[in-house]
Each structure stands twice: as structure tokens, then as C-alpha cells.
Amino acid sequence: MEALYSMGLEIHFVGVVVLLSVVMFNIIMLALSQQVVRYAKRLRIVMPISASLITVSIFTGIVMMAAKHLNFSFANVAMIAVSIVLIVLEIKRYKILKHDTDIKKEGAFFIYKRKAFRLLGLELMLLMAMSAWMLL
Numbered sequence: 001m002e003a004l005y006s007m008g009l010e011i012h013f014v015g016v017v018v019l020l021s022v023v024m025f026n027i028i029m030l031a032l033s034q035q036v037v038r039y040a041k042r043l044r045i046v047m048p049i050s051a052s053l054i055t056v057s058i059f060t061g062i063v064m065m066a067a068k069h070l071n072f073s074f075a076n077v078a079m080i081a082v083s084i085v086l087i088v089l090e091i092k093r094y095k096i097l098k099h100d101t102d103i104k105k106e107g108a109f110f111i112y113k114r115k116a117f118r119l120l121g122l123e124l125m126l127l128m129a130m131s132a133w134m135l136l
Contacts, residue, residue, distance in 0.1 A: 005067045012060035019053040020127050022046065027120050036109040040097060050090055058083050075134065082130050086123055093119045 026046060033039035061079055065071070093116050101112045 001067060005064060008060050008064045008067065012057060012064060015053055015056040015060060016127065016131060019050070019057060020124070020131065022050050022053060023120060023123050023127060026050070027117070027124065030113060030116055030120065033109075033113075036097075036101060036103045036112070039109070043094070043097065047090070047094060051087075054083060054086050054090070078133075079130060082126050085126060089119050089123050 029042060029046070030039070033042070061076075061083075065076060096115055097112055101108050103109075
């Protein structure tokens with residue numbers, strides 16, 4: 001049982017680190033993008049990766065909680081809340097691009113970029129804060 005827990009902890013940690021790097025990659029990709037159509041095509045590739053990594057971290061967290069006999073602590077509840085917020089922010093960012101960004105209007109991509117930078121920055125801050133808290 002201890003081996004399962006330690007392996008789950010390692011997979012959870014690696015998943016969160018890779019998720020953090022994907023969020024940073026999203027920020028860099030958004031900063032370097034100039035055309036909304038090309039960005040949307042790239043986002044369709046990266047978005048499932050982000051969703052999969054969030055799912056991996058949630059699943060490994062659930063497995064580790066089960067290995068600890070479902071002991072809820074404040075840290076566990078905070079991680080669950082952060083996971084839900086990350087899912088909501090990713091959905092919101094995609095919906096803004098899909099529904100609210102009119103590619104025919106001039107400056108529409110600039111407006112999307114401002115909103116997306118805020119959402120990605122919030123994701124990055126949440127992940128870094130939660131990671132720092134867990135490493136203490």
C-alpha cells in the first residue's frame with residue numbers, strides 16, 4: 001500500500017509540474033500569436049492536453065485520498081477547489097475565444113488576449129500557490 005501511495009504522489013507531482021509548464025506554454029503561445037485563426041488552431045491541440053493533465057492530477061489525488069482512507073484535510077479541500085477553478089477557467093477561456101471573439105472585427109484578438117492573459121495568469125498563480133503550499 002505504501003508503494004502505491006508513493007508512486008501516486010510522484011505521478012501527481014509530475015502531472016502538476018507538467019500542467020504548470022503547459023500553462024506557461026499557453027501564455028507564451030498567446031503572447032507570440034498575431035492571428036486569431038492560427039492561434040485557435042493551435043489552441044485546439046493544446047486545450048485537450050491541459051484538460052488531460054488537470055484530469056490526471058484530479059485522478060491521482062482521488063487515488064491518494066482513497067489510499068489514505070479518505071481523510072479530508074484543509075489541503076485536500078483546497079486542492080479540490082483549485083482543480084474546479086482550473087476547469088472553469090479553461091472552459092471560460094475557450095468560450096471567450098469561440099463565442100465572443102469576432103475574427104472580422106479589428107482589435108478583437110487584442111481584446112481576447114487581455115482576457116486570456118488574466119485567466120492564464122490566474123491559473124498560473126493558483127498552481128504556483130498550491131504547489132508552494134504543498135512543498136512547505
